[in-house]
Amino acid sequence: MARPGLHSRQVFIAASPTAWLRPLVQHLIQHLFTPIDIASLVYFRIAFGAIMLWEIWRYFSKGWISRYWIDPVMNFTYYGFDWVTPLPGPGMYILLAGLGILALAIMVGWHYRLSALLFFLGFTYSFLLEQARYLNHFYLICLISFLMIWLPAHRAFSVDARRRPEIAAQAASAWTLWLLRAQLGLVYFYAGVAKLNPDWFAGEPLRTWLAARTDFPVIGHLFTTEWMVYLLSYGGLLLDLGATPFLLWRRTRPVAFGCVVLFHLMNVRLFSIGIFPWFMIAATALFFPPSFPRQLLAHLRGWLGLDSVQAGRPPNRRQMSRVAPIRMKRSAILAGLGLYLGWQLLFPLRHFLYPGNVNWTYEGHQYSWHMKLLSKRTEVEFWVFHPDSQTAWTVTPEDYLARWQARKIGSRPDLIVQFSHFLAAAAERSGYPGVEVRARVMQSLNGRSPQLLVDPSVDLAAEQRTLAPKPWLQPLMEISPSELQS
Known part of the structure; x- marks a missing residue:
């Protein structure tokens, strides 16, 4: 003979995960289509x-x-x-x-x-x-x-x-x-x-930026004080x-x-x-x-x-009943x-799918709403080598790029690869096919001492553009918050 109490309890347990969710979803849908x-x-x-x-x-x-x-x-x-x-x-x-x-x-x-x-x-x-x-x-x-x-x-x-x-x-x-x-x-x-990262908690890069904006009206003279740096950072x-x-x-x-x-x-x-x-x-x-x-x-x-609507008042019930039709x-x-x-x-x-600090590698940085988090200084030099003639020469981004482009290339790996391909193509047009392109990229992130971003032994002309992690990026050597502040 069946035991009604146990049976009822089993039905309740089986239905409970969706019993409360279904009316909630229905209420949400109804609200979304409310005029x-x-x-x-x-x-x-x-x-x-x-x-x-x-x-x-x-x-x-x-x-x-x-x-x-x-x-x-x-x-x-x-x-x-x-x-x-x-x-x-x-x-x-x-x-x-x-x-x-x-x-x-x-x-x-x-x-x-x-x-x-x-x-x-x-x-x-x-x-x-x-x-x-x-x-x-x-x-x-x-x-x-x-x-x-x-x-x-x-x-x-x-x-x-x-x-x-x-x-x-x-x-x-x-x-x-x-x-x-x-x-x-x-x-x-x-x-x-x-902003939930050690640099922001330590007041960087806002500390650096505020120090250069002491002409800000009324409170600019306070921008070099630590309490103001932290107030604006955490605020x-x-x-x-x-x-x-x-x-x-x-x-x-x-x-x-x-x-x-x-x-x-x-x-x-x-x-x-x-x-x-x-x-x-x-x-x-x-x-x-x-x-x-x-x-x-x-x-x-x-x-x-809006002529039928009294100024400053929402539409009446009759007007609200006519919703803009959607096909x-x-x-x-x-x-x-x-x-x-x-x-x-x-x-x-x-960006969590990529190894390393996204603010350092820039992999996954775009389209992620990472805004005003970085203060970077870069030094970039490319080496072009033609194996057949044993000819080599150096190139700086400013030799070819506009100034606003050159400022960005040192901190964005995909741009580094694109420019390396550009240099290889330019060399081939000049009679030097099959060149190798390497780069020395030194980057300073949020007040740190400059560090190597790119493995200088890698032929970047042979690297393909890809969404996969770039193994030739060098990791960021972390420092303590106190060192960052100093």
Whole structure:
């Protein structure tokens, strides 16, 4: 005869792992598709387009198009993208002008979907042209511009909504806003995780940088004091790690946003990092309630699709019932969200697959949100040897490269290999086929004494570009925090 008590307990144990999880997942899915005010998406579309337009203007006004893509003798490509090369003739000027027009189109919501797609393709193409110019905020713009393609940010306060009233909507599914928040949250979080290293705990490289910025308004004279070095070092660490949770909590959100704004404004004055601080300030405002931009846009109501909404108030229930339509099924949206966010969660961790200190070897450093962690000084010299004629000569990066390229090559192994291949090809064109190329690369990391980065006995011309660990990289000889401070 069966024992009901035991049977019931077995059923409970078997079902319990999923019994509590299933309603949680269902609640999450329901929340992701709950209608929210579309105002935040509209605000971000305008801010994104305006900042990108400003960035494109900077390229023209500062002569960067010629400097970065036309004048250099060679461009350093990304692995797998050797086929991506600059456009000939005036092509790069035409491309950047087109990107400026597309940024303006995104800002005003004119043919928004097509404009976002073309901007993503064009900006990503320009990003892939030169690895020596890798910056985290360029990568972030590529990601955000890709996400913008899928967001219905043109359904209100846009030329599209005015021209085609049938697409106008005052609400969007919540996942559209949470996707942007998640992307920004991951940037802050991984920037904080990257600071969990002995150098940052010891105050480097911030100590070195602050010592050269004593002209900073009001508090600059304190930058050489140890307590200020540690205050800013640990303050930056805590801000990056705590920004997202404190921005999500309503009670701490205003203070957290104020700290984020202050942090980025200090970075504007301390470092030359372009549009990144301004972009992050604008984007971080997305953590406020979805209706917050309506008060900012109250004086413009009624022109591009917000005329039926009273200034400063969110849409009413009837307006919220009309959500911006999405042609994909929920399952497809959830799969896309899972794949994208899973990639963004895991990809920044790939540097743990490489041996050694990522800040030293640079393997896995890119795309990981490691920002403003390194102060490096390098001395680089290449030796070219032709075995048949027993001819040898030395080359410095400045002999061929632009100054901004030469500053990067000594700290990035993939660039070292690419330049070695370039030297071998140049020697062959000059009548010296089959040369060997070796390098002496001395690197100083965050105030340490210079150390050898590359095995000088390795023929780098024979090394293939690969994503695998490079056995010819020399390990970093660690020193104690006290030695680092001294």
